Amino acid sequence: MAKLQQSFYVVCLAFSVVLNLSLIFKLYGHGGQWELSWSRRAAEEAEGVAAIPCSGHGRAFLDGLVLDGKQPGCECNSCYRGSDCSQFLTDCEANADSGDPYFLEPFWMQHASESAILVAGWHRMGYTFPDQAYISQELERLIRKVHDIAGNAVTQGRYIVIGAGSTHLLNAAVKALSFSSNSSFNSSSSSPASVVVSIPFYALYETQTVYFRSLDYKFEGDGSLLPNITDGTKRVIEFVTAPNNPDGKLNKANFQGPNSVAIYDRVYYWPHFTPIPTPANDDVMVFSISKLTGHAGTRLGWAVIKDEAVYQRMLNHTVISNLGISRDTQLRAFKLLNAVVEGGGKEIFEFGYTTMRKRWETLSNALSVSNRFSLQKVEPLYCTFFKKIRRPSPAYAWVKCEREEDKDCYAVLKDEANVNGRRGSVFGSEDRYVRLSLIRSQDDFDILLHRLKQLVSKEDAQPHIYMKNVTNQTQNSCQ
Amino acid sequence: MAKLQQSFYVVCLAFSVVLNLSLIFKLYGHGGQWELSWSRRAAEEAEGVAAIPCSGHGRAFLDGLVLDGKQPGCECNSCYRGSDCSQFLTDCEANADSGDPYFLEPFWMQHASESAILVAGWHRMGYTFPDQAYISQELERLIRKVHDIAGNAVTQGRYIVIGAGSTHLLNAAVKALSFSSNSSFNSSSSSPASVVVSIPFYALYETQTVYFRSLDYKFEGDGSLLPNITDGTKRVIEFVTAPNNPDGKLNKANFQGPNSVAIYDRVYYWPHFTPIPTPANDDVMVFSISKLTGHAGTRLGWAVIKDEAVYQRMLNHTVISNLGISRDTQLRAFKLLNAVVEGGGKEIFEFGYTTMRKRWETLSNALSVSNRFSLQKVEPLYCTFFKKIRRPSPAYAWVKCEREEDKDCYAVLKDEANVNGRRGSVFGSEDRYVRLSLIRSQDDFDILLHRLKQLVSKEDAQPHIYMKNVTNQTQNSCQ
Numbered sequence: 026m027a028k029l030q031q032s033f034y035v036v037c038l039a040f041s042v043v044l045n046l047s048l049i050f051k052l053y054g055h056g057g058q059w060e061l062s063w064s065r066r067a068a069e070e071a072e073g074v075a076a077i078p079c080s081g082h083g084r085a086f087l088d089g090l091v092l093d094g095k096q097p098g099c100e101c102n103s104c105y106r107g108s109d110c111s112q113f114l115t116d117c118e119a120n121a122d123s124g125d126p127y128f129l130e131p132f133w134m135q136h137a138s139e140s141a142i143l144v145a146g147w148h149r150m151g152y153t154f155p156d157q158a159y160i161s162q163e164l165e166r167l168i169r170k171v172h173d174i175a176g177n178a179v180t181q182g183r184y185i186v187i188g189a190g191s192t193h194l195l196n197a198a199v200k201a202l203s204f205s206s207n208s209s210f211n212s213s214s215s216s217p218a219s220v221v222v223s224i225p226f227y228a229l230y231e232t233q234t235v236y237f238r239s240l241d242y243k244f245e246g247d248g249s250l251l252p253n254i255t256d257g258t259k260r261v262i263e264f265v266t267a268p269n270n271p272d273g274k275l276n277k278a279n280f281q282g283p284n285s286v287a288i289y290d291r292v293y294y295w296p297h298f299t300p301i302p303t304p305a306n307d308d309v310m311v312f313s314i315s316k317l318t319g320h321a322g323t324r325l326g327w328a329v330i331k332d333e334a335v336y337q338r339m340l341n342h343t344v345i346s347n348l349g350i351s352r353d354t355q356l357r358a359f360k361l362l363n364a365v366v367e368g369g370g371k372e373i374f375e376f377g378y379t380t381m382r383k384r385w386e387t388l389s390n391a392l393s394v395s396n397r398f399s400l401q402k403v404e405p406l407y408c409t410f411f412k413k414i415r416r417p418s419p420a421y422a423w424v425k426c427e428r429e430e431d432k433d434c435y436a437v438l439k440d441e442a443n444v445n446g447r448r449g450s451v452f453g454s455e456d457r458y459v460r461l462s463l464i465r466s467q468d469d470f471d472i473l474l475h476r477l478k479q480l481v482s483k484e485d486a487q488p489h490i491y492m493k494n495v496t497n498q499t500q501n502s503c504q
Numbered sequence: 505m506a507k508l509q510q511s512f513y514v515v516c517l518a519f520s521v522v523l524n525l526s527l528i529f530k531l532y533g534h535g536g537q538w539e540l541s542w543s544r545r546a547a548e549e550a551e552g553v554a555a556i557p558c559s560g561h562g563r564a565f566l567d568g569l570v571l572d573g574k575q576p577g578c579e580c581n582s583c584y585r586g587s588d589c590s591q592f593l594t595d596c597e598a599n600a601d602s603g604d605p606y607f608l609e610p611f612w613m614q615h616a617s618e619s620a621i622l623v624a625g626w627h628r629m630g631y632t633f634p635d636q637a638y639i640s641q642e643l644e645r646l647i648r649k650v651h652d653i654a655g656n657a658v659t660q661g662r663y664i665v666i667g668a669g670s671t672h673l674l675n676a677a678v679k680a681l682s683f684s685s686n687s688s689f690n691s692s693s694s695s696p697a698s699v700v701v702s703i704p705f706y707a708l709y710e711t712q713t714v715y716f717r718s719l720d721y722k723f724e725g726d727g728s729l730l731p732n733i734t735d736g737t738k739r740v741i742e743f744v745t746a747p748n749n750p751d752g753k754l755n756k757a758n759f760q761g762p763n764s765v766a767i768y769d770r771v772y773y774w775p776h777f778t779p780i781p782t783p784a785n786d787d788v789m790v791f792s793i794s795k796l797t798g799h800a801g802t803r804l805g806w807a808v809i810k811d812e813a814v815y816q817r818m819l820n821h822t823v824i825s826n827l828g829i830s831r832d833t834q835l836r837a838f839k840l841l842n843a844v845v846e847g848g849g850k851e852i853f854e855f856g857y858t859t860m861r862k863r864w865e866t867l868s869n870a871l872s873v874s875n876r877f878s879l880q881k882v883e884p885l886y887c888t889f890f891k892k893i894r895r896p897s898p899a900y901a902w903v904k905c906e907r908e909e910d911k912d913c914y915a916v917l918k919d920e921a922n923v924n925g926r927r928g929s930v931f932g933s934e935d936r937y938v939r940l941s942l943i944r945s946q947d948d949f950d951i952l953l954h955r956l957k958q959l960v961s962k963e964d965a966q967p968h969i970y971m972k973n974v975t976n977q978t979q980n981s982c983q
Binding site: 062063127138140141142143151190237241320346354355 | 543547550565566567568605618620627632643671720829843
């Protein structure tokens with residue numbers, strides 16, 4: 026009996042020791058997991074907020090409104106409501122207006138661990154980095170690396186300035202280029218440089234250039250309409266957007282004179298949206314993290330610049346206007362680009378392209394049966410990134426209303442389909458055109474598509490006068 | 505013998521069971537600590553970098569230069585070098601130039617857990633918040649709360665605009681105020697508004713206003729020197745800095761006409777630096793997180809505005825120039841202010857005041873034996889925050905060289921003591937003055953003090969011609 030009892034104790038002890046060992050391994054055996062101390066609260070807060078269920082149609086954020094006195098509430102996608110975003114509003118407006126690049130949000134949710142960053146309370150409190158610069162060297166290195174991977178820009182031997190989004194840098198470039206190399210900077214004698222664009226164009230170029238009312242530059246609109254501008258005596262600054270917002274075309278500068286300079290807005294020149302025929306090598310090119318990783322809210326852009334004097338002026342502009350760019354913003358961009366380049370760096374472009382191509386194909390299929398609406402023609406081009414002629418995947422649909430009476434295409438979509446696009450006149454074009462954003466969330470795209478399909482299905486067989494005999498310009502290029 | 509053996513097993517089993525229970529409690533007993541998943545890597549990275557030993561004379565950051573191919577290197581305080589910042593450079597320059605507010609860094613290291621924030625890869629990717637605003641409502645709420653705690657500004661019934669530091673908002677305010685309520689905004693007929701200041705003043709006011717070369721405003725310098733400016737027909741925009749940078753005075757507007765407006769730069773109006781005699785209630789006040797929490801690198805400021813039209817214009821300025829303020833920056837500020845208000849919110853002001861007061865006392869004691877150098881007089885005032893007449897604790901020493909021959913006080917300190925201050929002429933003043941920054945790291949302050957003591961100890965007994973018969977203006981106010 027005593028022997029039996031003893032055996033029982035031995036078995037129990039053995040079991041207990043095994044349990045001891047497994048618990049000890051679990052506690053201390055995973056590369057020091059037990060060590061987290063001051064960072065644990067922040068990590069738990071972030072995971073707690075990320076776990077708030079928003080039905081896949083919204084998300085909660087750390088700094089969201091706290092409605093119940095405990096934790097932030099769900100922020101729902103357009104057309105979804107309710108505390109958990111589960112309620113679909115059938116009569117809501119389809120949001121195809123702004124260029125919020127939510128199409129990349131799922132990519133970051135799939136790469137949560139690589140892209141999360143924990144910022145300590147004492148992170149970079151001073152104005153400058155140790156080299157007295159306002160720009161992180163490590164971030165600059167990563168920017169060059171991402172360009173090398175995408176093959177979309179020459180950065181070797183080029184200067185890089187970081188700004189608060191492309192918005193900040195566009196004006197910095199206008200200011201920096203408003204003085205020719207012959208005239209001294211801040212010379213008051215010279216007449217203002219003419220800032221020109223080609224129609225259709227991104228509205229901010231005009232808004233910003235007009236707003237600052239500078240003695241150094243003046244917005245003159247469509248360059249081709251200006252008399253005497255090409256005689257070479259007048260300083261011309263041309264905004265060239267490639268791919269263009271709204272129509273996706275790979276625009277080139279129209280002004281080539283000795284006193285003409287171009288600001289290449291290349292924020293959409295990534296494999297998500299366009300074939301990359303060759304690495305861009307323009308004098309001044311502007312990029313942004315918004316259209317690369319989808320982080321519009323982060324407000325970080327960069328300019329790649331050939332000329333040192335222009336670089337110095339643009340850098341000076343970012344310092345005088347904002348005293349450099351937020352270290353938190355630079356840290357975030359650093360982490361995101363690090364996540365992009367991990368494992369070779371091609372994944373985000375494949376994700377982005379696949380998503381945008383699918384959207385474009387679905388949309389153009391839906392409109393292919395329409396006589397009333399047409400889409401821009403997107404040229405097929407060989408893409409050095411994907412090493413093939415690739416199918417179109419533009420960021421925006423530039424829709425034309427083909428019926429003679431549909432002069433206000435924005436109103437047609439708004440009134441007949443409850444679709445909120447952006448008027449053609451906002452881009453300096455006719456209101457017969459409307460821009461539809463394709464880079465928003467999948468929810469937004471799905472609702473847009475549904476509404477457009479309904480609208481097209483209602484097209485009657487009655488004869489209409491059409492603008493020209495092209496029913497859908499895109500089909501040939503969808504290859 | 506068997507009984508003894510059995511007792512041994514029982515004791516071992518009991519011990520093992522207790523160990524098991526304690527391990528299980530450790531693993532699962534602390535509110536779900538085991539659950540961390542995608543945030544763990546970021547938390548470990550941050551703690552790993554924070555644990556890099558830099559001898560207390562430097563720190564490593566997540567986005568620091570990676571020199572050994574593994575982890576970021578130490579970034580050492582001025583005068584310290586070596587891979588672990590342990591090497592003191594005896595002949596280095598004492599850095600008393602820039603206003604990096606490192607004096608608050610130890611506060612954040614002491615509050616590591618409350619101030620850390622973990623940013624998910626998908627955090628706020630869009631341009632706007634759910635209410636379509638560019639400014640976080642929760643951040644705005646916290647800003648008002650911190651003002652309530654400090655009692656330094658009336659915010660009830662006031663509008664708040666967030667900018668990329670006070671730098672961004674100062675120009676936004678100049679632009680917004682350059683039109684009187686009678687003239688229409690962007691009217692080209694009116695002559696530019698005169699932007700004026702009192703000497704000595706923060707150099708950026710001039711640099712920025714001159715740089716933008718706007719048709720709307722013109723920098724005119726010292727307002728008191730301008731003829732015909734006070735007849736009320738000309739628009740006057742006055743920069744009023746209270747406390748003033750560099751001399752800490754609580755300045756007031758000099759221009760009171762119906763067509764005069766003031767931009768109150770109140771970034772130093774916190775209990776760290778000044779008595780708070782009353783909550784400021786000016787039409788346009790500018791604050792920054794830089795001088796409140798010490799996060800200059802975060803680039804976040806705010807303006808408190810009475811008039812709705814001015815508010816709308818300033819908001820418009822931040823959108824046109826930068827398309828709003830980085831969501832990462834706003835999130836960081838949100839977390840830091842949250843940490844400030846936790847537990848009542850007085851702690852940071854007590855820490856800041858204690859540190860700055862000690863520094864001022866040590867410095868003024870050191871200079872009290874000098875006939876060659878004097879400090880600005882700081883008026884003792886009743887402080888509503890501390891509920892007493894408080895001792896001085898200014899952010900900067902505004903040092904005057906009293907010897908007739910010491911016309912360039914910056915050069916005297918640079919050449920004779922290897923102290924790098926900021927020239928009086930940078931503030932529109934005589935070069936007989938030099939500004940010494942007292943808000944940098946303790947290392948920087950200690951070296952500055954050491955150098956000044958050495959310099960003062962070398963003052964000879966030879967007769968000199970002095971500017972006036974005041975040896976040290978500060979002693980009376982150090983009470």
